[in-house]
Amino acid sequence: MGRARPGGVAPVDDRAGRADPDAATAAAGGVPLTRSAVARPAALAGALIAAALLPLALGSYQIHVLTVACYYVILASSWNLIAGYTGLFSLAHHTFAGIGAYTSALLVIRTGAPIPVGVVCGGALACAAGYGLGTVTLRMRMLYLALATWAFAESVRVVVSMEYGITRGDLGLAVPKLLGTSSPVPYYEAFLACAAATVAALALLLRSRVGYRLRAIRDDEGVARAAGVNTVRWKRFAFGVSSGIAGLAGALYGHYIGLLSPVAMQFDEMALIIIMVILGGQRTLSGPVLGAVVVEVASEALRAYGQMRMVVFALVVVAVMRLYPPGLVGLGRALWARATAVRPGSAG
Amino acid sequence: MDATLLTQYVLAGLVIGAIYCLMAVGITFIYSVMKMINWAMGEFYMIGGYAQYLLLTDWLGPARWYLALPLAILGVGVLGMVVERVLLQPMFAGRLERLDEYATIMTISLTVLFRNLAVVVFGPYQFSPRDYAPPVQLGPLPINGSRFVAFLGAVVLLGLFQWVVRRTWFGLALRSVAQNRVGALCAGISLPRIDMLAFGIGVALAGAAGALLAPVFLVYPQSGALSTVKGFEIIVIGGLGSLPGSVVGGLLLGLVESLGSVLISPSFRDVYGFGLLLVILAFRPTGLWGERAREA
Numbered sequence: 198m199g200r201a202r203p204g205g206v207a208p209v210d211d212r213a214g215r216a217d218p219d220a221a222t223a224a225a226g227g228v229p230l231t232r233s234a235v236a237r238p239a240a241l242a243g244a245l246i247a248a249a250l251l252p253l254a255l256g257s258y259q260i261h262v263l264t265v266a267c268y269y270v271i272l273a274s275s276w277n278l279i280a281g282y283t284g285l286f287s288l289a290h291h292t293f294a295g296i297g298a299y300t301s302a303l304l305v306i307r308t309g310a311p312i313p314v315g316v317v318c319g320g321a322l323a324c325a326a327g328y329g330l331g332t333v334t335l336r337m338r339m340l341y342l343a344l345a346t347w348a349f350a351e352s353v354r355v356v357v358s359m360e361y362g363i364t365r366g367d368l369g370l371a372v373p374k375l376l377g378t379s380s381p382v383p384y385y386e387a388f389l390a391c392a393a394a395t396v397a398a399l400a401l402l403l404r405s406r407v408g409y410r411l412r413a414i415r416d417d418e419g420v421a422r423a424a425g426v427n428t429v430r431w432k433r434f435a436f437g438v439s440s441g442i443a444g445l446a447g448a449l450y451g452h453y454i455g456l457l458s459p460v461a462m463q464f465d466e467m468a469l470i471i472i473m474v475i476l477g478g479q480r481t482l483s484g485p486v487l488g489a490v491v492v493e494v495a496s497e498a499l500r501a502y503g504q505m506r507m508v509v510f511a512l513v514v515v516a517v518m519r520l521y522p523p524g525l526v527g528l529g530r531a532l533w534a535r536a537t538a539v540r541p542g543s544a545g
Numbered sequence: 546m547d548a549t550l551l552t553q554y555v556l557a558g559l560v561i562g563a564i565y566c567l568m569a570v571g572i573t574f575i576y577s578v579m580k581m582i583n584w585a586m587g588e589f590y591m592i593g594g595y596a597q598y599l600l601l602t603d604w605l606g607p608a609r610w611y612l613a614l615p616l617a618i619l620g621v622g623v624l625g626m627v628v629e630r631v632l633l634q635p636m637f638a639g640r641l642e643r644l645d646e647y648a649t650i651m652t653i654s655l656t657v658l659f660r661n662l663a664v665v666v667f668g669p670y671q672f673s674p675r676d677y678a679p680p681v682q683l684g685p686l687p688i689n690g691s692r693f694v695a696f697l698g699a700v701v702l703l704g705l706f707q708w709v710v711r712r713t714w715f716g717l718a719l720r721s722v723a724q725n726r727v728g729a730l731c732a733g734i735s736l737p738r739i740d741m742l743a744f745g746i747g748v749a750l751a752g753a754a755g756a757l758l759a760p761v762f763l764v765y766p767q768s769g770a771l772s773t774v775k776g777f778e779i780i781v782i783g784g785l786g787s788l789p790g791s792v793v794g795g796l797l798l799g800l801v802e803s804l805g806s807v808l809i810s811p812s813f814r815d816v817y818g819f820g821l822l823l824v825i826l827a828f829r830p831t832g833l834w835g836e837r838a839r840e841a
Contacts, residue, residue: 240712286649332824340576340582343649344780348774348777348822352818353751355813356813359812381572465660468657471653472650475650503665504664504665505661508658511658518654523803
């Protein structure tokens with residue numbers, strides 16, 4: 198391995214074929230016979246079961262923190278799909294979560310619809326809004342896209358806080374809770390399941406032909422089009438899917454926390470998602486997961502320092518970027534490569 | 546609506562638009578030299594506001610704003626140069642290779658850092674220095690004194706900036722780096738030094754906007770957010786890397802906001818810019834003056 202370029206954001210595993218050694222074989226239709234093909238799913242399943250059993254060992258506060266971490270896992274992973282894999286650096290991801298949350302909450306409050314219906318509608322509206330934004334920004338390149346999506350995000354936030362007749366603006370909107378209990382454990386299991394489902398769905402998507410199309414668009418849109426990829430369709434698709442996931446997650450989260458306010462649509466939230474993905478490692482499936490959990494847990498641990506925690510936090514991110522850009526997953530892989538390098542043949 | 550009232554709103558729009566231009570020109574200037582977007586622009590605006598406020602209340606006294614102004618601008622510029630040298634320079638690993646993501650993440654982290662640092666140091670309160678000048682009559686439009694000073698300051702600074710970029714040797718070096726980094730390097734221009742100075746100047750323009758507008762909009766930790774959005778909207782409207790685009794875009798945005806407020810509703814003042822942006826991008830995806838590049 199050792200692909201990490203010094204002194205820059207080394208795109209760990211940049212090419213499609215290298216992204217996952219198993220992906221190439223699986224896509225080619227062959228049965229991968231490497232050891233990791235058996236060991237990895239087993240390890241993942243074990244980790245998932247262990248995570249599901251955590252409430253037995255931890256108090257309700259820790260479980261609450263982990264629930265929030267799961268929410269961020271969903272947001273970070275879905276943002277990684279659009280920004281990391283497709284190369285559309287959208288800065289409106291938190292806005293789609295907010296759109297989903299407000300849609301669901303208002304639907305449930307105004308019409309008395311059951312909460313699951315509200316959540317699905319929230320996801321659907323976020324998906325539609327994302328598709329729309331993707332359509333509008335179709336011809337924009339990297340920086341224009343980032344700027345335009347940011348302007349969109351801020352505009353939506355202003356509308357939400359100004360239309361207080363409907364959204365109650367900065368006063369906050371009380372949202373009915375999903376479950377009747379006050380214990381965070383059932384919520385935790387629900388969010389864990391959603392996060393696992395999201396990551397699994399993204400893994401499948403990225404291994405499919407669609408995943409290759411998205412990566413082709415990121416690497417070179419012109420070449421992708423020349424090679425027969427309908428870039429218009431798949432860019433909109435990526436926008437719609439990742440926004441829809443964010444909307445669903447946001448709606449669920451709203452019904453867990455029980456209070457919505459435009460504060461959650463501030464840019465800080467987007468900055469947090471970006472930090473999670475970058476810290477974990479872009480363009481890896483495990484990166485956003487790891488990043489989200491580490492960031493959320495760390496920021497809770499620093500809560501005693503009040504506002505200082507965000508300062509400390511930003512300093513840590515700046516330091517990581519300055520000194521070791523490939524992120525946590527990059528670090529893990531580098532260590533793993535060093536550990537396995539002495540035993541030839543075991544790397545698959 | 547009669548003509549006088551309309552003229553008033555057009556004038557008011559142009560005045561605020563000129564101040565937006567400072568932000569936009571700063572962003573686009575940094576972009577054209579370093580080919581990176583500085584997401585922390587609004588935070589330098591905020592720091593400019595705080596610097597001005599502190600200078601006025603603690604040191605110079607509220608009447609000597611004209612002395613505080615250059616000091617605040619200089620301070621922000623120096624801070625910008627330090628940030629560039631320490632944190633952004635590695636972006637150009639091996640001198641010529643640039644990594645968009647590195648700069649993006651770095652400056653976004655700096656946004657979080659500065660904003661929360663402001664809350665820690667000054668608290669979440671809103672400060673406001675005294676008005677710089679008594680109200681002025683500008684044609685048919687009575688205008689707040691501070692706003693007028695800010696407008697004049699913006700015009701003077703933009704003029705000065707244009708003069709430096711167009712007429713001096715240093716400006717020539719800046720333009721050559723913006724055109725072609727390799728070529729500039731071959732001609733013996735020190736890229737790290739130009740980058741550092743360009744970043745400092747661009748950021749100082751944002752700091753100037755913050756210091757000039759301190760009495761108009763209040764000084765508080767989040768004050769940079771909205772002005773950054775405005776700046777970015779202007780950039781997208783005018784075209785990245787185009788100075789005339791930023792100026793026209795800034796004036797256009799000021800006009801649209803002012804007229805939108807009076808013709809539609811003032812609560813959504815901050816949304817009209819996005820509408821304008823969408824309309825323009827629908828016809829010109831790289832803005833009014835943007836270069837039609839394969840990789841922007």
